[in-house]
Amino acid sequence: MEKNSATLLETIKVLLAEKKYKTLRDILTTLNPYDIAVIFEELMDEKTALLFRMLPKELAAETFVEMDEDTQEMLIHGFSDSELKEIVDELYLDDAVDIIEEMPANVVRRILKQADPVTRKTINELLNYPEDSAGSIMTTEYVTLRPEMTVEEAIKRIRRTGIDKETIYTCYVTDSNRQLIGIISIKTLLLAKDDEETVSELMETNVLSVNTLDDQEFVAHTFNNYNFLALPVVDKENRLVGIVTIDDAMDVMEEETTEDIQKMAAITPNDKPYMKLGVFELFKSRIPWLFLLMISATFTGMIITSFEDALASMVVLSSFFPMLMDTGGNSGSQASVTVIRALSLEEVEFKDIFKVIWKEIRVSVLCGVTLATANFAKIMLVDKMLLGNNSITIPVAFVVCLTMVVTVFFAKIIGCSLPMVAKKLGFDPAVMASPFITTIVDAISLAVYFWFATVMLGL
């Protein structure tokens, strides 16, 4: 894919330079909207507008949706009012809303001015739904049927009205109050044995729907669990107001996963692609957490300071800091990341917390003892005998390895339980990932280390 579009880009540049516009038009009309969008983004100059005008109306609208917002904005600035109107008319309403949400105010005004009154009203309604709600990602262009229609009438209606609908594959059956009473797939209609059967006889009445204010992540999960192609969205009175299609649900899934991953790495989420992010934007999304975690880490430093005298008499102890801290951090983040993902896939709920902790306790003992044993052997054989470090004694090795076991133990327990508690309290569990856990586990690990050292080495 990538390879192909790269070579094609070169061809197009040459053809553009040679002004072979007919050939260019022929090439572009054979391509998918996504591939054209990639080419336009790479060109990113006044010639994009030239090429864009060559596209047939429908392909132009589909390509417009696939482009990034910078290219979209550049094109809109170059459009005449009538060109803009053509594109707006051709767009599906949910796509139009997505585009409008990313544009500066003056562009938004121009777009809305060109839309016909009904479209403008609907766009304004859709813009009013809270960000990340089902309402904000739904489309209002779907096929409705009445329960009393026969299969033949229903298929006729679909063939007559389907052209502007985002999907015709699932049709929605409503009563006279616009209440959703059933769904029926076009597969059911087409495969029905008798054309005189009615929609109400064939429709599925146990309909899963989401509310306009439901979180878009919940909507995406519902798609994943039930294998739907579209999901109806109803208002508080159970009236059908829109549908979410599976392509939008997939986008939400990807977006939410990226957000989770960013949070787990202590980054304030940002939905722009990396290459489009400015240096200052990256700085702003990273510095708050670095700052917070730097301050937290000074508490660990204070533990060291308070044992400064003990440490001065046995400096060798400090050479094990990195190993103890890193192992603790890694053990904790293994547990926290596993649990965060399981929470987000709804494999684990808060009521499982004791089962989870009990499981992690057993895993931590297995891991801790294995690591400590290997470590004891390594300290005695490599550090002491091979490298001849005379400050290392059996009691020192013993203190290090015992600390290791205790550190892994606490790391796993804290790692698995903090995200679950965070979710229960209404916070985002992803924020409780590695960096946060590492800071806490560091402090515990060093405190335990010094305590063992004081008691067992008599410092």
Next chain:
Amino acid sequence: MEKNSATLLETIKVLLAEKKYKTLRDILTTLNPYDIAVIFEELMDEKTALLFRMLPKELAAETFVEMDEDTQEMLIHGFSDSELKEIVDELYLDDAVDIIEEMPANVVRRILKQADPVTRKTINELLNYPEDSAGSIMTTEYVTLRPEMTVEEAIKRIRRTGIDKETIYTCYVTDSNRQLIGIISIKTLLLAKDDEETVSELMETNVLSVNTLDDQEFVAHTFNNYNFLALPVVDKENRLVGIVTIDDAMDVMEEETTEDIQKMAAITPNDKPYMKLGVFELFKSRIPWLFLLMISATFTGMIITSFEDALASMVVLSSFFPMLMDTGGNSGSQASVTVIRALSLEEVEFKDIFKVIWKEIRVSVLCGVTLATANFAKIMLVDKMLLGNNSITIPVAFVVCLTMVVTVFFAKIIGCSLPMVAKKLGFDPAVMASPFITTIVDAISLAVYFWFATVMLGL
């Protein structure tokens, strides 16, 4: 959702105890396959088989697919041969293959024995595709049309043969050699203005297809970029052999993301849900990385050992270890995780490496200087003046802060470039995430720290 199924479960338990089977059947037939599967998994006893037998054939098959493998296996053991045959006949082939892949050999033999010879042959062929390939997730049940068919003939054919197909929404046009020459959606057919138009006039000839041996992750990305509902799979001779539907692509996306997240947290990937994983399985997926990273961390310890004398004369230096190491680790993992995600979403390619490094250099200078300035103020005001730590001097604070700038600088550069280099060399970039980067950055950070301390504090 979750709430509802919990209460329903109680109702069902009570009804089971009271042996009200008719009521139970009525309840079950109103539910979605996924919801029934959740209830069966929760029950997990001999009564599940009783309830399962109440389901109408089609619903039974759909529910069977949604259940976890333990429940599936338990049910199969209870089935008579004819019951097993009924289920196998009703399953879509790709679902049957998914189930067979998870079953022990004796169960596989029983299933294959019950399948009719044609089905058995196809299942065996599908089982032969490498794991994670397009071939392994495709289905062979799709609608094919001939180019010379009229719209009317095509619709008739779909209505006649569609019943067993996994999707009828995209139809595949093949020539007499089974070569794929076009696709046509049922929407296009139904909305065609003239019933006498031919498929070849209406079909899309610029068809994106994948090869049987393509990686399933590539397949999932293609869905995401192009908003398809199904994607054709061809063999080396470009003959159509199957299709992948969007629900399977969504599962792949979720599975691959979980794998990436696990690798980033230094866990060997495992696709079982957390609550189904045994303690020893968790141990096995975690211990290798913990062990490797523990060994690597001892190199950092060796750096400390080699500066032991310098450290003995100025123990206060060690109290800044945690802050320097944690800030370095966090800075590095911010960069690495961002780049790993961008690579996996195909937002960044290897050819961008110098752009990426240059961007990270600028971000690292901004972050490093900000953190160092804040840290200098904090050391002088809090540690020295407020807490009265007399070992802290302006040169010491200066050494710490300068180390901070250099550490953040290297952390960001290593963090962003290692995953890109790993991908270029054919390794998985996700493995180059936080734990790995942390270990390297720790060592650099302490080496720089001691070097500055030796030079500037004259140790």
